[in-house]
Amino acid sequence: MKEFLLQHADKDPVSFHMPGHKGEAIFRKYGYGDFLDRFVDCDVTEIPGADNLFQAEGIIRDVMERYARLYDVQNSFLLINGSSGGLIASVMASVRPAGKLIMARNCHKAVFNALTLAGAEPVYAHPEFLEEYGISGAVTVEEIERCMNENPDADAVILPSPNYYGICSDIESIAKAVHARDKVLIVDQAHGAHLKFFHKFGFGDGMPKSAEESGADLVIGSIHKTLATLTQSAILNHNTERVSKYVLEDKLQMIESTSPSYILMSFLDINAEILENHGAEAIGDWRRNLDAFYEELKEIPGLKIMSVGADGGEGDSSTTSRAGRMDMTKVNLDMGAYGIDGAALELELMKYNIFPELYAGNVLMLMTGIGNTKKHFDRTIAALKDIAWQHAADYNEERFAVDAAGGAASQPAFKAPAPGKLHPIPIHKEMVPLDEAAGRICASSLIPYPPGIPLVCPGEEITEDMISYVKALRNDGEKVMGITDQGDVVVGTKE
Ligand SMILES: Cc1ncc(COP(=O)(O)O)c(C=O)c1O
Structure with a gap:
C-alpha cells in the first residue's frame, strides 16, 4: 500500500479530490513544518495532561472551544471517524426509539446506517431531480412541509447541504418551518465546512450561507474534505436547546473509538489555528x-x-x-x-x-x-x-x-434513474441475482461509491433502469455497494 501512495505522491499530482489540504505545502507555509517532521512522536494516548475526548477538560476542550468560537455556535465536538460518526450520533440523539426521521432521499449512507442504529423509521423527502445531469438537486421547503404534514409525529429532519455537487438547499426557510413544528433540524454539511469562513472573511459573495448561520440545530462538517486537516477529522456543531449536549456526547462515545487519534485531533487544532491567524x-x-x-x-x-x-x-x-x-x-x-x-x-x-x-x-x-x-x-x-x-x-x-441554453442535447452516456416506488421496508428477505431483481422490493441499499448516496433504498422497488445503470457502472469499474461477490442483491420475499 505505502508503495502505491508514495508512487502517487511522486507524480506531483493536482488533487481535486478529498482531503482539502492537498498535501503538506499549506502546513509548511503556515509554520507547522516542525509538527509534520515529528508527528509520529506525537502519536500518544491519554497520558496525564493529554485530556480525554469523552470527558474533555483540558487540551481537547481548548480545541473544541476554538471551533465553537470559529463557527459561532454553543458547542463543537471533535470527530475522529469523519462526519459519518457525527451523523449517526446526531440522529440517535434527536429521534426517539421507533420514532420517525424525515430524511432527504439523497442522504449519505451514514444516515441510513443511523436509522438502523437508532431504531428509527425513515420518511423520505425527495430532492429535486436535475434531468439534464441525472443528479439530485436541492430539497425544497415545500417538500419538507409535505413530509411534516403527513408525519406530524416525526422527531427530526435531516438533509445534505451542500450535496456532493455543491448544490445547497434553502436551510434558512427549512429551519424556520422545522422549528415552527418544534422539530430538530440536522444538516449534513460534510461538503460545506468551509462555507462559514468564506462569509466570515468577506469572500462569500454569491455563495450560500453556512447551515450554522441559517439556524440549523446540529451541523456536521467534514473539515477534512475541504479544509486543512487529515482524512477522518471532522466537527459536529451543536447550536440548540432542542437536543441536550450531554445526550449528544453520550451517543458520540458509543460510536467513536475509545483510542482517538491525537494526530487527527492535532490537525484539527492546526486547521483552527490557520483559520484564526491566516x-x-x-x-x-x-x-x-x-x-x-x-x-x-x-x-x-x-x-x-x-x-x-x-x-x-x-x-x-x-x-x-x-x-x-x-x-x-x-x-x-x-x-x-x-x-x-x-x-x-x-x-x-x-x-x-x-x-x-x-x-x-x-x-x-x-x-x-x-x-x-x-x-x-x-x-x-x-x-x-x-x-x-x-x-x-x-x-x-x-x-x-x-x-x-439549458437544453439536454448532450446526453450523458448513462445517468442515474429516478427513485423507484416506495413500499414498507421488507421484514422477510432473500437474495436474488441482480438480473432477476426487477419489480422486487429492495431490502438493503444499492450504493454507488463515490458518492455514497443510495441509488436504491430499503423499501424501494427495483426497476429495469436501475439494473442497467448498476451494470453500466460496474462495467465502468465503479464500485456499487450492496451486491454480493456472486452478483446477488437482498430483496423482500414474495408474499
Ligand atoms: C453527503 C455526505 N455526507 C457524509 C459523508 C461522510 O463523511 P465522512 O467521510 O467525513 O465520514 C459523505 C462522504 O463522502 C458525504 O458525501
Missing part, C-alpha cells in the same frame, strides 16, 4: 483563484459549467445564476459537446496527473480545497485547453449551443 489570506487566495479559474474556463469553447439557477432550476454558467445556490468550490465541468462524458474526461485529466473527485453522466466534479494553489488551477486550464484542442474534430457546435 483565515483571510487562505480563504481569500482560494476565492481569487476560483474566480480566475471560472473566468478562464469560459474561454474554452464548448466547455460548460453545471449550474443551478436561483429558482432551483438548471441555469447557465454565469456567476449570477449560481448566486446563493451553488457552492462554487465544487467545479462541475461538462465537455459533452466534444462527445466526452465525465468518465472519459477524468481519464484525460489523469494523463496530466490531475485527479478529480467524481463524475456522473457528462459532469465531472473537481473538489477544490483550501490547499489548492494557483499552480494547480493553471495546470488544469492548460490541460483542458489541450484536451479541447485534441478533440476539436468531435466538437458539435449545435449541440453546445442547445446545451448552453
Whole structure:
C-alpha cells in the first residue's frame, strides 16, 4: 500500500479530490513544518495532561472551544471517524426509539446506517431531480412541509447541504418551518465546512450561507474534505436547546473509538489555528483563484459549467445564476459537446496527473480545497485547453449551443434513474441475482461509491433502469455497494 501512495505522491499530482489540504505545502507555509517532521512522536494516548475526548477538560476542550468560537455556535465536538460518526450520533440523539426521521432521499449512507442504529423509521423527502445531469438537486421547503404534514409525529429532519455537487438547499426557510413544528433540524454539511469562513472573511459573495448561520440545530462538517486537516477529522456543531449536549456526547462515545487519534485531533487544532491567524489570506487566495479559474474556463469553447439557477432550476454558467445556490468550490465541468462524458474526461485529466473527485453522466466534479494553489488551477486550464484542442474534430457546435441554453442535447452516456416506488421496508428477505431483481422490493441499499448516496433504498422497488445503470457502472469499474461477490442483491420475499 505505502508503495502505491508514495508512487502517487511522486507524480506531483493536482488533487481535486478529498482531503482539502492537498498535501503538506499549506502546513509548511503556515509554520507547522516542525509538527509534520515529528508527528509520529506525537502519536500518544491519554497520558496525564493529554485530556480525554469523552470527558474533555483540558487540551481537547481548548480545541473544541476554538471551533465553537470559529463557527459561532454553543458547542463543537471533535470527530475522529469523519462526519459519518457525527451523523449517526446526531440522529440517535434527536429521534426517539421507533420514532420517525424525515430524511432527504439523497442522504449519505451514514444516515441510513443511523436509522438502523437508532431504531428509527425513515420518511423520505425527495430532492429535486436535475434531468439534464441525472443528479439530485436541492430539497425544497415545500417538500419538507409535505413530509411534516403527513408525519406530524416525526422527531427530526435531516438533509445534505451542500450535496456532493455543491448544490445547497434553502436551510434558512427549512429551519424556520422545522422549528415552527418544534422539530430538530440536522444538516449534513460534510461538503460545506468551509462555507462559514468564506462569509466570515468577506469572500462569500454569491455563495450560500453556512447551515450554522441559517439556524440549523446540529451541523456536521467534514473539515477534512475541504479544509486543512487529515482524512477522518471532522466537527459536529451543536447550536440548540432542542437536543441536550450531554445526550449528544453520550451517543458520540458509543460510536467513536475509545483510542482517538491525537494526530487527527492535532490537525484539527492546526486547521483552527490557520483559520484564526491566516483565515483571510487562505480563504481569500482560494476565492481569487476560483474566480480566475471560472473566468478562464469560459474561454474554452464548448466547455460548460453545471449550474443551478436561483429558482432551483438548471441555469447557465454565469456567476449570477449560481448566486446563493451553488457552492462554487465544487467545479462541475461538462465537455459533452466534444462527445466526452465525465468518465472519459477524468481519464484525460489523469494523463496530466490531475485527479478529480467524481463524475456522473457528462459532469465531472473537481473538489477544490483550501490547499489548492494557483499552480494547480493553471495546470488544469492548460490541460483542458489541450484536451479541447485534441478533440476539436468531435466538437458539435449545435449541440453546445442547445446545451448552453439549458437544453439536454448532450446526453450523458448513462445517468442515474429516478427513485423507484416506495413500499414498507421488507421484514422477510432473500437474495436474488441482480438480473432477476426487477419489480422486487429492495431490502438493503444499492450504493454507488463515490458518492455514497443510495441509488436504491430499503423499501424501494427495483426497476429495469436501475439494473442497467448498476451494470453500466460496474462495467465502468465503479464500485456499487450492496451486491454480493456472486452478483446477488437482498430483496423482500414474495408474499
Ligand atoms: C453527503 C455526505 N455526507 C457524509 C459523508 C461522510 O463523511 P465522512 O467521510 O467525513 O465520514 C459523505 C462522504 O463522502 C458525504 O458525501
